[in-house]
Amino acid sequence: MSQPTVVISGAGIAGPSLAFWLANLGYRVVVVEIAHGIRPGGQTVDLRGAGGDVVERMGLMPKIRAHALEQRGVAWVASDGSHRAEMPVTAFDGNGLVSKLEILRGDLVDVLYEATKDAVEYRFNTRISALNQDDDGVDVTLADGTQLRADIVVAADGPHSSVRGMVFGPEGRFVKPLGGYNAWFTAPDHVGVDGWFLMYLAPGGLNASMRPTHDPAMAKAGLAFASDPISYDRHDIDEQRRMLVDRFAGAGWQCDALLAAAQEADDFYFDSFLQVHMPSWTSGRVALVGDAGYCASPLSGMGTSLALVGAYILAGELGR
Template sequence: MNKTVLISGAGIAGATLAYWLGRNGFDVTVVERASAQRSSGNPIDVKGPAVDVVESMGVMPELRAAGSEVDRMSFVDATGRTRSRLRLSAFQGGAGSREVEVARADLAGILLEAAKEFAEIRWADSISGIEQDAGGVDITLDSGAATRYDYVIGADGLHSNVRRLLFGAESEFLRHLGMYAATLPVEKAFGDEREVVMFNQPGRAITVHPSKGKAVAAFLFRRTPVPDLDHRDLALHKRLVADAFAGEIGIFADVLDQLRAAEDIYFDSVSRISLPHWSIGRVALLGDAGSSLSLFGDGSTLAIAGAHTLAQELARTPDQPRIAFDTYERRHRVLVEPKQRGFRAAEAFMVPATSAGIVARNAAARFMR
């Protein structure tokens, strides 16, 4: 009989894993807390090792059709005058021009469409209980359904439910990195379809990123952690952003006004998730659930590459979870750990803490190719 797998989370990692496990003959169910696939979101890259994975899934034409056309980033002052500029090819991974940038939810949606050939998706539900023994994992869902699976994978993101239920409280694994990020769709880009615009002041940055005739703004700011931040308190999130960007921000004041008026924004701390082990028994973590670096670590590429590695290892030793999970972890940590170590460099480049740092970054950007 085929091995049964429950994946928590139909995001980038969960959808990719569902596809590859299904293609390898596993019987796959995905449970997703949201009630439907959303669209758009922040544009993110599919780079390096993830490119081969999505090409083998046959979804590259869809990703290219949904992808943005950006090829440069301009660093501007509050009047909009360009101070420096770099070609985004400077950030390309090993797959060069085969790499693509797609809105986050569109990427997850395209991967999930491919997975639907092999997997059943249960929307608007979530795991409420996990009990395991040597032979399987007993799962209870919020909806009341109770089923036994051979394996369960937590691909449910930075604030993973599976991790909380089985591995321990989030505070044990999450380290706040002294920064917050907010994103929202905005009315228009500042440049053309190929240009990401970034405005910096010490310790804070605003980017406006065009994608398919739309644009997404991101506000990044350094700040000490807010104790017991309520992840659903929209008014508080807006206030934190507005306080962080108080003062003269020139032509970007309009983007801040759009945030103040928005009915929905993405808001979270920039945090690192790290665990000593990504599996316990027959349950393993994948993607941001096990190793997030928020927006600074090629998380989508790692989610796709990790899903492919995990599916390969489960297919190789389907009756030996210890071997499959340990080998997945050993292989995938080789990609994850350098990214986690590189956080400070990425942060200093994107959100310099001082005026001198902004000048130095702008000077360095001129030489990046």
């Protein structure tokens, strides 16, 4: 029997995780990523519950632990920076807002990429531009003109999945806004977060935060605001930065410093808080995994674990 081929769209968490398992099962695996390389951005993500079990089964837990960030917990701060309330990392048996095992999203993506890059063909700076399914397989056209023939195509290209759009229908049918927007980026640490996830709440539904990184001079910043759905261009980062300035300028604590950092950050990431609800995760030979199929939103704290577990289950089913 010839080697089966899977084409995976997206090299975030779900894509490389699925690639790991399918390469082990003997598939030829091609991962197509729209960015120039793996995307380093994001804050700490946690690997609680089944997500941690999957990482153990991948044999990657020692590498994950080597990148884990020491965290002290969450502290809600007043405008002058004083701690109003604290939830230590030990709260809820280590399963509170900050969990016992947290790793920067960028480090996790790195670990997954390093674990797969020799067995998997990564194609960066391109995307799937057309799909044509027949009884025996899928013709896949990439934006750079490459033609591939696949047995299976998997969309792991995040909550705004374009492959899902091609096969399942327009995003508006599946994406449920949760009433807010969020930006993440790296910023100079002017306050000394000292292992704390500092959170500042301001009137008008504003939430500014700073979290530790491996570099004591830098923090992972977040600016989130409550809002009804806004019509904006997801590819216009300057417009997104302006939306933050309109809301956070003069809002107190470190907001002005964080706005300045957001202008400079090369890992600036902005999206709405949303969920993805699909009636089915497959259509013929095309499947969805991770946020493309069942984004629970960063508010859930479960996106990473759900991506890891979904990839593991899908690979298990394909391997039967």
